Amino acid sequence: MSEDTTKGTNKTVTITDDSTGKQATFPLVTGTDGPPVIDIRRLYAELGCFTYDPGFIATGSCESNITFIDGDKGILLHRGYPIEQLVRHCSHLEVCYLLLKGELPNQAQFDKFSSDITNHTMLHEQLHNLYRGFRRDAHPMAIMCGVAGALSAFYHDSTDINDPYQRMVASYRMIAKMPTIAGWAYKYSLGQPFMYPKNDLGYAENFLWMLFGHPCEEYLVNPVIARAMDRILILHADHEQNASTSTVRLSGSSGANPFACISAGIASLWGPAHGGANEAVLKMLGQIGNKANINEFVKKAKDPEDPFRIMGFGHRVYKNFDPRAKIMQKTCHEVLNELGVESEPLLELAMALERIALEDEYFIERKLYPNVDFYSGIIFRALGIPTTMFTVLFAVARTVGWIAQWNEMIEDPTQKIGRPRQLYTGSKRRDAAPIEERQ
Ligand code: CMC
Numbered sequence: 107m108s109e110d111t112t113k114g115t116n117k118t119v120t121i122t123d124d125s126t127g128k129q130a131t132f133p134l135v136t137g138t139d140g141p142p143v144i145d146i147r148r149l150y151a152e153l154g155c156f157t158y159d160p161g162f163i164a165t166g167s168c169e170s171n172i173t174f175i176d177g178d179k180g181i182l183l184h185r186g187y188p189i190e191q192l193v194r195h196c197s198h199l200e201v202c203y204l205l206l207k208g209e210l211p212n213q214a215q216f217d218k219f220s221s222d223i224t225n226h227t228m229l230h231e232q233l234h235n236l237y238r239g240f241r242r243d244a245h246p247m248a249i250m251c252g253v254a255g256a257l258s259a260f261y262h263d264s265t266d267i268n269d270p271y272q273r274m275v276a277s278y279r280m281i282a283k284m285p286t287i288a289g290w291a292y293k294y295s296l297g298q299p300f301m302y303p304k305n306d307l308g309y310a311e312n313f314l315w316m317l318f319g320h321p322c323e324e325y326l327v328n329p330v331i332a333r334a335m336d337r338i339l340i341l342h343a344d345h346e347q348n349a350s351t352s353t354v355r356l357s358g359s360s361g362a363n364p365f366a367c368i369s370a371g372i373a374s375l376w377g378p379a380h381g382g383a384n385e386a387v388l389k390m391l392g393q394i395g396n397k398a399n400i401n402e403f404v405k406k407a408k409d410p411e412d413p414f415r416i417m418g419f420g421h422r423v424y425k426n427f428d429p430r431a432k433i434m435q436k437t438c439h440e441v442l443n444e445l446g447v448e449s450e451p452l453l454e455l456a457m458a459l460e461r462i463a464l465e466d467e468y469f470i471e472r473k474l475y476p477n478v479d480f481y482s483g484i485i486f487r488a489l490g491i492p493t494t495m496f497t498v499l500f501a502v503a504r505t506v507g508w509i510a511q512w513n514e515m516i517e518d519p520t521q522k523i524g525r526p527r528q529l530y531t532g533s534k535r536r537d538a539a540p541i542e543e544r545q
Contacts (some may be wrong), residue, residue: 117133117134117142118131118132118133118134119131119132119134119144120132121149121153123153123155128152128153130148130149130152130153132144132145132146132148132149133145137169138171138174139174139176140174140176143166150527156527156529158529162347162352163422166347167347167352167355167524168347168355168515168518168521169518169520170346170347170511170514171185171208171514172184172185172205172344172346172507172510172511172514173185173205173344173345173346173507174186174346175345175346175423175424177421177423177424177425177426178425178426179426180424180426180427180428180429180432181429182345182429182430184201184204184205184343184344185204185205185208185209187204187210189340189341189429189430189433190429190433192204192340193337193340193341193433196210196340197308197309197310197336197340198309198310198336198339198340198343198503199216199219199220199223199308199309200216201339201340201343201506202219202223202281202343202506203215203216203219205343205344205506205507205510206277206506206509206510206513222278223278223281223282223309224282224303224305225278225282226275226278226279226281226282226283227282227283227285227286227303227305227312228283228286228302228303229253229283229286229287229290230260230261232260233253233256233260233290234300236252236253236256237249237253237290237291237294237300238294240252240294242294242295242297243295244295245494246288246291246292246295246494246495246498247372247375247376247382247494247497247498247501249287249291249294250287250288250291250372250498250501251369251372251373251376252369253287253290253291254280254284254287254365254368254369254372255365255366255368255369256365257279257280257283257365258363258365258366261276261279261365263275264276264279264364265363265364265365267358267361267363267364267516273364273513273516276363276364276365276509277364277509277510277513280364280365280368280505280508280509281505281506281509284501284502284505285303285309285312285313285316285502286303286316288313288316288317288495288498288499288501288502289301289313289315289316289317290316291495291498292317292492292495292498293316293317295494298320299320299321301315301316301317301319301320301321302316303315303316307327308332308336309336309339310332310333310335310336310339311327311332313335313502314327314331314332314335315327317491317495318490330441330444330445331441331445331489334437334440334441334485334489335489337433337437338434338437338482338485338486338499338503339499339502339503340503341430341433341434341478341482341503342430342478342482342499342500342503342504343503343504343506343507344504344506344507344510344511345504345507347511348380349374349375349377349379349380350371350372350374350375350380350381350504350508351371351504351507351508351511352374353370353371353373353374354367354368354370354371354508354511354512355511355512355515355524356524357370357371358512358515358516359515359521359522359523359524360523360524361523364509364512367508367512368505368508368509368512371501371504371508372501375497375500375501375504376497378417381479381497381500381501381504382497383417383418383477383479384418384479384482384483384486384496384497384499384500385483385493385494385496385497386417386418386479387417387418387456387479387480387482387483388452388483388484388487388493388496389417389493390403390416390417390418391452391455391456391459391483394455394459396451396455397454397455397458400455400458400459400462401462403416403459404416404459404462404463404466407463407468408466408468416459416463416474417479417480418456418476418477418479418480418481418483419463419469419474419475419476419477419480420472420474420475420477421475421477424475424477425473426473426475427475427476428475428476428477428478430477430478431475431476431477431478431480431481434478434480434481434482434485435476435480435481437481437485438453438481438484438485438488439453441485441488441489442488445488447488450484450488452484452487453481453484456480456481456484460476460480482496482500483496486499
């Protein structure tokens with residue numbers, strides 16, 4: 107490594123191609139925090155090779171100033187603020203403002219933002235027809251992908267990505283409408299009437315109202331449940347370049363409209379290795395059944411021949427603990443206490459599983475700890491949310507992260523269409539024969 111004058115760095119990395127003896131030097135760029143990155147954009151031009159990194163284990167895909175994670179220390183910051191403080195002092199809508207605009211709002215800014223968001227909570231009435239096209243037993247995440255993507259067919263006045271005003275309106279629309287889309291997906295599965303948003307309620311309260319209210323009698327949102335929901339939304343709001351956020355960025359890099367990009371993000375989130383893990387945790391705890399069976403399932407998880415994994419355990423970035431999981435576990439106890447649930451067998455089973463796994467050499471060696479999804483499902487269940495809606499809640503919460511990251515990408519002057527290269531291992535060039543000549 108030697109001195110260099112490139113912005114944000116005074117170091118370089120030199121790579122030598124041993125087969126040709128050619129050398130090229132690349133800037134080592136440092137950010138505000140975290141490890142430096144080697145800027146290899148000129149690698150192919152200089153050395154005629156690409157990097158190979160399936161799963162992006164060692165690849166920074168963009169520059170971002172929204173969220174910082176130190177996986178070894180268990181630190182999560184949004185715009186510099188620790189997640190623990192945001193959960194303690196802010197509402198989810200304040201965190202939305204922070205993620206979108208870079209600073210926490212003062213009261214006047216918050217009042218304006220809150221009013222702007224609530225202006226957009228309704229869905230176009232014709233969307234009822236789209237819901238009715240789904241089977242009643244459709245998974246609500248399937249409905250979420252469809253309806254979020256369909257917004258681009260309804261809100262043409264906010265799909266021009268080159269117009270900052272339209273981008274802002276699209277961002278507000280996504281944040282405002284996702285709870286309504288989710289609430290209606292749930293109502294549709296029950297065969298109950300869709301509930302319209304109530305704009306005098308807070309964000310989490312309104313969401314609960316659309317999930318659990320119905321027209322024939324008064325439904326008062328329990329403030330304990332509303333606060334817990336709000337906290338859960340904050341804990342899931344953003345998480346830098348995870349699979350779904352990277353999907354939103356990659357989709358958006360081609361110039362696709364924001365509604366289509368968010369729909370792609372929802373699809374990625376659905377997978378059990380990502381947001382679908384919260385639903386998978388509950389299914390897994392159901393399969394384990396009781397404490398006596400834990401060892402058998404831990405053994406399965408350790409068997410390289412068996413695809414079974416302890417759901418809600420492990421993380422690509424966190425190699426010590428997931429700070430969100432700690433808050434989630436605490437919230438879980440608080441919610442159960444406040445709801446007067448004296449004993450929750452699933453929580454006891456989850457805690458016993460956590461204890462056994464954390465003392466097991468396999469999990470210690472691989473630095474596998476509970477992640478945010480390990481306890482969230484238990485809280486959702488206590489709040490009366492059905493299992494199939496767990497990942498939907500994650501999607502509602504993550505919408506602000508997706509849209510903030512999408513905006514950041516569009517505004518980045520160095521942004522290009524995302525277009526990875528590959529290591530080709532298929533056939534060399536060969537000739538195609540007509541069908542009658544093939545064996
Ligand atoms: N149970 C058992 N073994 C595991 C687990 C687990 N949950 N997670 C990782 N491992 C093992 C894995 O088999 C591998 O072992 P070996 O080195 O012997 O091959 C080693 O640990 C490293 O795992 P990896 O799959 O290479 O790690 P990754 O960074 O690619 O995957 C992960 C991260 C989250 C996908 C993975 O840990 C996992 O599948 N966990 C269960 C699903 C889950 O809880 N997902 C939610 C993630 S947090 C919220 C979110 O992102 O939405």
